[in-house]
Amino acid sequence: MAPQKLKKPPQSPPLFTHTPQGLMESTQRLLDRNQALQDRVVKDVSLSNADFKNVLLPFAQDTNEMSLESHIVGFYQAVSTDPALRDASTEAEKKMDDFFIESSMRDDIFQLVDAAFKKQKDDQSLDAESRRLLEKEHKDYIKMGLGIPQGPDRDRFKAIKKRLSDLSITFQKNLNEEQGGLWLAPEELEGVPQDVIEGLKKGENENAGKLWLTFKYPDYLPLQKYCKNAETRHKVFIANENKCNQNVELFKEALILRDEAARLLGYPNHATFRVEDKMAKTPKTVDDFLGDLRVRLAPAGLKEIEALKKLKQDETGSADNYFLWDYRFYDTLMLERYYQLDQNRIAEYFPLSTSIEGMLNIFEQLFGLVFVRVEGKDRADLSETGRGEDIVWHPDVHLFSVWDDEEQGSEFVGYLYLDLHPRDGKYGHAANFNIQPGFINANGTRRYPATALVCNFSKATPKKPSLLKHDEVVTLFHELGHGIHDLVSKTTYSRFHGTSVVRDFVEAPSQMLENWCWTPSQLRSLSKHWSYLTPEYREAWKASAAEGEQQPPEQMPDDLIQSVVRTQHVNDAIFNLRQLHFGIFDMTVHEPSSHAAITKLDASATFNRLRKDISKMDGPEVLGANDDWGHGEATFGHLIGGYDAGYYGYLSSQVYSADMFYSVFKKDPMNGKEGRRYRHTVLEKGGSQDEMQTLEEFLGRKPSPEAFYKELGIA
Structure with a gap:
């Protein structure tokens, strides 16, 4: 605990007191201030005297100040209980996006930025972070179409950027506002933990005697992991894959518009445009990485599925198929049966x-x-x-x-x-x-x-x-x-x-x-076992315990810890093939051979076919369903929210994370000296320098994939 003298911070926390009207007024005030700054810089600065200090710095400082309010403006749509405030947040974010698309396509400002860039891109009197800002801002203007000659093509590019912003905001709002679920009879829920069942809404009238299971994580995941009724798992899985189908057309439109915009800028596809500024630099690097990983993981994935099918055979007497809705159930059963991993007993300690x-x-x-x-x-x-x-x-x-x-x-x-x-x-x-x-x-x-963590864990009772x-x-x-x-x-x-x-x-x-x-x-x-938290919880534990059962130890015993540790890489190949499916789907839809190809592409069928090909698990198509039986892309918020042609980063960054952990922390994870070095060398830097430079400074060498491959058993 901090000493008393630390308890009064030098800065007050932000306020969350906005009304819908106040939110819109705040947004307009921010935009008016920025508009005035743009006009002032254009009026006061000429091409001959444009430099970092009189062009880039004023905008950077205004961005700093604006971010203190603008992030909160957009945050309400993710967390507010007031639908009107969520709607205002969505509208305000659209307003800001439209404004900044217009601003970032002002040719008069770009000319000043371009003049400053040419003058000072190698100026060592500028600190490194400022030179990086100059370079990034200049590149942003180019990527916003300022390299396209004035005329119909530039106007079209601007219209596309505005529409893409609207699509992204509406897509995420649909996900946030999703209220779907299914009414299920109690007998359909056999095996689902009792505390989950007790938390489900009870039906009335025509649904009397039934329970409402939502698609939110605290309901959906326990059902897929523990429900013994395969037909229930199947039914809920399919419904969950179709829970936001109004996003199907939005997703497809975004793909088409992204491809058109990239081609207007002179890129062959959207992936080339997006990957250029990442660590990978080219789609080929990404595709080669994902392809190599797929080849390495496929045999292990098939082997894991065979073991799970044997378990299914033992349970049901039939295992011709291993379905997508079998995935979590038999994975959980395998951990319990073969590794003595009692998830519910483990949860009692967390x-x-x-x-x-x-x-x-x-x-x-x-x-x-x-x-x-x-x-x-x-x-x-x-x-x-x-x-x-x-x-x-x-x-x-x-x-x-x-x-x-x-x-x-x-x-x-x-x-x-x-x-x-x-x-x-x-x-x-x-x-x-x-x-x-x-x-x-x-x-x-x-x-x-x-900063805020927004999660969805079950509530206490x-x-x-x-x-x-x-x-x-x-x-x-x-x-x-x-x-x-x-x-x-x-x-x-x-x-x-x-x-x-x-x-x-x-x-x-x-x-x-x-x-x-x-x-x-x-x-x-x-x-810490939950029965030690309060006297009330101790009594509740006693009431639920078997007669004569001793209170469990306060901290997790060694046998339970070992049961967790030895399962770290169980069915790892299946998990990573699932991640590969997402990453390869992402690159596939953003690397079409032509613009005509993306307009003809069926994103849902592509998503489902790739999932079957890569994950090696069966879907409804083996039962006679068409390839568009589900619309997983309609809930794939990452690909609309900034990870487009970037989802591979979840896998490629594991290369870096494994290298850092095994090289520095594996022997002593609580080494405070190395922890502080990591804090100051990696975390403190943010994006203020090239990320590869940050990695190499911490590791003392170029990163290597060997630790990652070794961890997966595919070195």
Whole structure:
């Protein structure tokens, strides 16, 4: 716990007090200010005297200031309980996107940026981060069509960019607002954990006696993992694959428009346009990597499926097929039967509250941080309005002020928010959202960041706390890794802050930290049996225990820890083939042979065919269904939300994360000296320098894929 003197941060947390009307007014004010700045720079600066200081710097500083409000404007659509505020957030984001598309296509400003770039691109009197900003901003204008001559083609390019923005926002809104599910009879749910069943809404009238199972993670995943009724798993799987079919046409339109825009810029396809600025540089590099991994993994995947089919045969007497809706069920059964992995018993040792405390403690030891929970009167004291409820967007949200420990200088670092449970209209997966980036103010002082984890774990009940399965522990640790990256970053410009790195590196820091969830000492330190949390929970445990059963040990026993650790790579090939399916689908739809080819492409059929070819699992097509039986691309938010021609980054960044972990942390994961070196060498840099340079500085050499391949057993 931080010393008392650290408890009053030098910067108040942001306020979440917007009304729908106020949100739109704030947005317009920000855009008016930026418009005035653009006009002023064009009026005051000539091509002959244009330089970084009078052209790029004013815009960078305005972007810094604007980001303090603009990120929150867009954030409401992911977390607000007020539909009107979510709608206003969506509308405001569209308004901002349209404005910045117009702004980034102003030829008069581009001419000034171009003049400054030609004059100072190699100017060593500019610091390295400023030179990088100059280079990136100049490239952005080119990529926004300023290299296209004035005329119909440039006008068309602008129209495409605006439509793509609308498509992205509407696509994600449809996902956030999704309210689908199925009414199921209790007998259809045989095997599903009782605490999940107790949390389902009970039917009335024509649905009396039935239970409403949603497609949200806390309902859907336990059903797929534990439901013994294959027909129920099948029915729910198909319904889930078709839950947002209004996005099918939006996805297809985005593919066609992206391809057209890339060709207007002179690229052969959208993938070439997107990959150019990533670590991979060319689609061929990506395709070769994914193709090589596919060849290496395929034999192991088939072997794993054969073992799972044998298990299915033993259970059902028939195993001609291994279906997509068999995947999670028999994987879970295999872990329980052959590896003695009792997921529900393990979950008893991971109450959400103590798991978070344990994770934050690891980050404290590793990175020299201190997390101070802000609640009750402390919230009111921190709030600029004096009202504690104004500095969170929902009563369930946890808030921490984050500090350097004494050895690191006891300075303030930023704010961390945790929004952990599902609710209507909320973002449906697990993600880290930057609320306010850090940067250097115009007067030279530091602006501190605020970052939020938005997740969907089950809520506690009077009889039992929220308990995490081990894979949920890994997910939480992964997202917290993004949050730490966001908090400890120290860049001059908000553009490069934290996780604002290239897409094929952004996952590496969080993926590396996942290894701590497979380390025996860390599993023990994270664990605490839920019956020790409160006297009430102890009594609830007693009431549910068998007669004469002893209270379990407070921390996870060694046999249970080992049952977790030895399953780390069980069915790894199947999991990574699934990731390969996503990555290869992404590259396939963004590398058409011609524009005519993308207009004719059936994205749903392509998604399903590739899934069968790559994952080696059967879908409904073997039962006579057409190839468009499901529309997985309609829920593939990554490909509309910034990972287009970039999903491969989840796999390629594992190369970097494995290399960093095995080279530096494997022998001693809690080595604080190396943890602090990693913090300052990798996380602190954000995107302020070339990511390969960051990696090489940390490793002391070029990265190697050997640790990754060795970990998968395919070296």
